Amino acid sequence: MTLNIGTAEAMHTDTGAFAAHPRATFDTGARAAAATDRSGYEPPTLPDAVVHAESVEDVVQALQLAHEHHLPVVPRGAGTGLAGGSSAHAGEVVLDVSRMNRILSIDPVEMIAVVQPGVLNAEVNAAAAEHGLFYAPDPASTAICSIGGNIATNAGGMWCAKYGVTRESVLGLTVVLADGRVLHTGRSTIKGVTGYDLNALFIGSEGTLGVVVEATLRLRPRPVRTETLAAYFPDVEAAGRAASAITAARIQPSILELMDGPTLDAVDRAEGTRHRELGGAFLLAQTDGFGAHLELDEIASVIGPYASTVHRAGGADEAAALVKARRDAIPALEKLGRVSIGDIAVPRNRLAEAFTGLEEIAARTGTRIFSVAHAADGNLHPMIVVGPEESITSGPAKEALGEMFHLARRLGGTLTGEHGVGLLKREWVGEELGETSRSLQQAIKATLDPSGILNPGKAI
């Protein structure tokens, strides 16, 4: 039993009841480590305690205690979220499942993996690769984010351009409900429609409806071949138009990622690369399957009129370096200051308008905005970088975030494509959902969590 009572400066509620939990700690260092995520949000106080669950029974016991004493619980995976979803403050207890990190089984014939929630995304892929398989939803944070967190946010990634987001790769879940009951959703078969689709309800629910303690994941055969190109454009609008032209031509890349000039500059500075010399925006395209080379020819021909340079990767190492440049974007910007990451999605034929709109927002609000996009999904990440003294939750950064949302809505899009609402985007949710949808969603929440103890103040 680990029970380390630290200074406990924030212990003003009866979260002391958690002293009865064998995995609870009140240690100040542990509470500070679990207080927030990678969104840049800094909670004003620390959570009261952290439960480091190691088993389903630990999670059940934590939620039974919380239910009995009406105590708010914040589920936490790897803490890489970008919306403040796993941030917690005084009066709350963090339920950290990162130690539940085992791959329980892989069935290479059915192409299914059963995993605990704390397993990292990249670990699932490494294990699947041993069987010639892969797990498709691959956030840029693949090496550091957990499967439970991916499910709770319905995470996307580069391969989602062709293979869909997390929802398309989850067959079944085991979830502990707010009162400690254990629920199984979905199944282990590829098809099946018995009852309502409760998988879909929990996927993307941001820890507000239950805690995922096990997942049955769909794996796919590794592609027989891949082909990769990098294209450079005079400016980001041209790159946006080129990406939209690929969608309009009904070509199906497995990766289609876009970075604007300022982001290229930041990546070059951080990694010692020289992308920015080649253009004011960068588009990475990858195709896979038997006809990968033919599909890449098509892409090169469609984007040719917009691009200043189109460069085909000479081999696997060069392709990996190009993919890495995109994965390096957020860490490179984090070296420049605190980063507030927008996550709007727009119809795929309106990417160029979205980029123009973002430049106008930056000029109007006086903020520095760097943009990348999962271009095949119309999902943009405009990133506002602020200095150490500036706030991301008030002032110009907040104003710019609000304007981004309204830009997305004007273009027929949405507030969040994959990071979730969390804490930071909640004030705009009602505007997008409308009264009927929001009150129905609140009624679902009240049915599953009548005392409102699971991740209060987040998502809806």
Ligand SMILES: Cc1cc2nc3c(=O)[nH]c(=O)nc-3n(C[C@H](O)[C@H](O)[C@H](O)COP(=O)(O)OP(=O)(O)OC[C@H]3O[C@@H](n4cnc5c(N)ncnc54)[C@H](O)[C@@H]3O)c2cc1C
């Ligand atoms: C450099 C970088 C790049 C990124 N790139 C991408 C990207 O390409 N695509 C993308 O979608 N995201 C991306 N992200 C965001 C982040 O990695 C994802 O949102 C990820 O899914 C969060 O997983 P996590 O384990 O860190 O969850 P956490 O941050 O711990 O939690 C996220 C949310 O899930 C809930 N939660 C966590 N575990 C559980 C559980 N077991 N049961 C119930 N609820 C739970 C939390 O309460 C919270 O609301 C990136 C982040 C970084 C730092």
